Amino acid sequence: NFFKSYADELSEIADRVSANKEEYIIHPINQYHLIKRFATQWTEVNQLLDRFNRTGTKVHKAIKNAAHLFPKEEDIKGSAEGILRIQETYNLNTSDIAKGNISGQYSLKKLTTDECYHIGKAAFNGGLYDRCTQWMQFSLQRFEEGTQNFSKAHAEEYLKLLTANRIWIAPVLKLKNCFIHIPHTKNNLFLLHFIRTTENKITFYRRRPIVATKAHISSDDKSYKFSDDKKFSKVCRGDVKIPKHVERKLHCYLHTNNGNPWLMFNPVKVEELWDSPHIVQFYDVITSAEVDKIKKLAKPSLFRAIHVVSDEEDDDFQKAAYRITKISWLNDTSGPVIAKLTRRISEITGLSMNTSEELQVANYGVGGEYPPHLDVASEDEQRIYMLDHPEGRRIATFLIYLSEVQEGGGTAFVEAGVTAKPIKGSAVFWYNMYPSGDIDIRTFHGACPVMIGNKWASNKWIREAGEPFHRQCKLDRNADNRIF
Numbered sequence: 001n002f003f004k005s006y007a008d009e010l011s012e013i014a015d016r017v018s019a020n021k022e023e024y025i026i027h028p029i030n031q032y033h034l035i036k037r038f039a040t041q042w043t044e045v046n047q048l049l050d051r052f053n054r055t056g057t058k059v060h061k062a063i064k065n066a067a068h069l070f071p072k073e074e075d076i077k078g079s080a081e082g083i084l085r086i087q088e089t090y091n092l093n094t095s096d097i098a099k100g101n102i103s104g105q106y107s108l109k110k111l112t113t114d115e116c117y118h119i120g121k122a123a124f125n126g127g128l129y130d131r132c133t134q135w136m137q138f139s140l141q142r143f144e145e146g147t148q149n150f151s152k153a154h155a156e157e158y159l160k161l162l163t164a165n166r167i168w169i170a171p172v173l174k175l176k177n178c179f180i181h182i183p184h185t186k187n188n189l190f191l192l193h194f195i196r197t198t199e200n201k202i203t204f205y206r207r208r209p210i211v212a213t214k215a216h217i218s219s220d221d222k223s224y225k226f227s228d229d230k231k232f233s234k235v236c237r238g239d240v241k242i243p244k245h246v247e248r249k250l251h252c253y254l255h256t257n258n259g260n261p262w263l264m265f266n267p268v269k270v271e272e273l274w275d276s277p278h279i280v281q282f283y284d285v286i287t288s289a290e291v292d293k294i295k296k297l298a299k300p301s302l303f304r305a306i307h308v309v310s311d312e313e314d315d316d317f318q319k320a321a322y323r324i325t326k327i328s329w330l331n332d333t334s335g336p337v338i339a340k341l342t343r344r345i346s347e348i349t350g351l352s353m354n355t356s357e358e359l360q361v362a363n364y365g366v367g368g369e370y371p372p373h374l375d376v377a378s379e380d381e382q383r384i385y386m387l388d389h390p391e392g393r394r395i396a397t398f399l400i401y402l403s404e405v406q407e408g409g410g411t412a413f414v415e416a417g418v419t420a421k422p423i424k425g426s427a428v429f430w431y432n433m434y435p436s437g438d439i440d441i442r443t444f445h446g447a448c449p450v451m452i453g454n455k456w457a458s459n460k461w462i463r464e465a466g467e468p469f470h471r472q473c474k475l476d477r478n479a480d481n482r483i484f
């Protein structure tokens with residue numbers, strides 16, 4: 001019976017998906033279901049085959065051969081967290097998501113009682129207590145609709161816990177460090193959990209505010225603090241309007257880099273995204289065929305990226321294992337397509353590639369994001385990394401989009417309040433340092449969570465040592481960058 005119902009379920013999905021697999025896979029709820037099927041149901045199939053001694057069958061062999069590639073429990077958790085990250089960033093309704101509706105696009109199946117429960121649990125563990133309440137309520141609602149064998153006591157337990165503790169959560173959140181002194185702490189499991197998650201600070205959805213170190217700051221301003229997580233989400237949603245006086249200065253034009261022969265008959269299309277710091281987007285810098293070649297070269301060596309997060313308190317560095325991006329590095333000998341792209345970046349920007357980094361290729365999955373950061377190291381960090389990087393700091397970033405993203409996944413410049421849209425074949429370019437050599441903290445930026453889609457992007461970081469003849473330093477600390 002189990003095999004039969006599972007086979008029916010799969011063939012129904014296969015029938016409805018076969019026409020457009022890509023469209024199926026880019027929806028976060030479909031991905032969640034797919035990951036779940038591999039992490040749990042196929043394992044169940046395997047166990048049943050073992051139990052009934054059907055170990056020689058074709059399907060058993062297939063599962064055995066591929067089992068090491070299957071997603072694991074932690075991947076289900078990761079994808080539930082991805083859904084929550086999308087929900088938090090883009091202010092989505094719990095009821096919409098439970099119905100499978102993400103920004104107007106529906107998943108093949110809606111979320112079941114136990115799936116709502118599990119997302120609720122992930123919300124609780126991330127300290128999102130109000131969200132947890134909503135998800136548990138939806139779990140119970142689905143249960144009333146009579147979908148499946150799920151013990152509703154689990155969800156009720158969470159709701160009870162949250163209702164009983166509601167009175168003190170809000171004030172305690174405000175007091176933060178004082179709550180440790182509340183008496184009877186040890187007897188309150190919920191409070192202990194709360195303290196633990198709050199103390200950890202980094203949760204999957206809440207990005208740690210980054211404080212500029214002294215070396216980041218060029219003038220007398222000693223206490224510059226970057227905008228918080230809320231601002232990043234707001235910019236990602238496109239809720240920050242470009243002021244009229246800035247908009248008036250932004251243009252689109254064709255660029256030949258002062259009559260560069262490579263660009264004379266095929267000028268590059270430029271759109272200014274911001275005036276100060278000057279941020280531009282180039283269009284059609286790479287063809288679709290070249291993109292396919294780059295992805296093919298990168299795929300075998302993609303590995304999960306680890307973001308380095310600056311620690312607020314001791315200014316030390318900590319690694320946070322956000323499992324949401326995969327990256328790979330390609331150099332000019334990896335293939336002619338890479339060497340050609342490197343030369344093209346040089347023609348467009350007028351900068352030397354002699355001290356540039358290899359091309360970084362990144363792939364973002366469900367809810368994949370890169371929290372706000374500066375691409376350039378502070379002076380203190382550079383002193384530490386000097387031996388590794390005699391070619392100096394990252395003077396400029398050339399960020400190429402290798403795919404479209406249906407919803408979300410833009411690059412948000414938090415201070416400016418503008419988000420670059422991932423358009424396949426285009427590239428965003430900006431200087432991370434002022435002409436004086438000071439770091440331009442206004443270039444603080446991050447990759448917004450991918451809501452629907454599969455995002456591919458590629459970074460070419462250009463380092464300072466190769467540029468003295470291409471980009472003159474200026475003694476005036478107030479001199480601003482102008483790309484062209």
Ligand SMILES: O=C(O)CCC(=O)C(=O)O
Pocket residue numbers: 362370375399409410411445446447448457459
């Ligand atoms: O992928 C993006 O949109 C931005 C990525 C980024 O900022 C980085 O890799 O440093």
Ligand SMILES: [Fe+2]
Pocket residue numbers: 373374375445
């Ligand atoms: Fe970056």
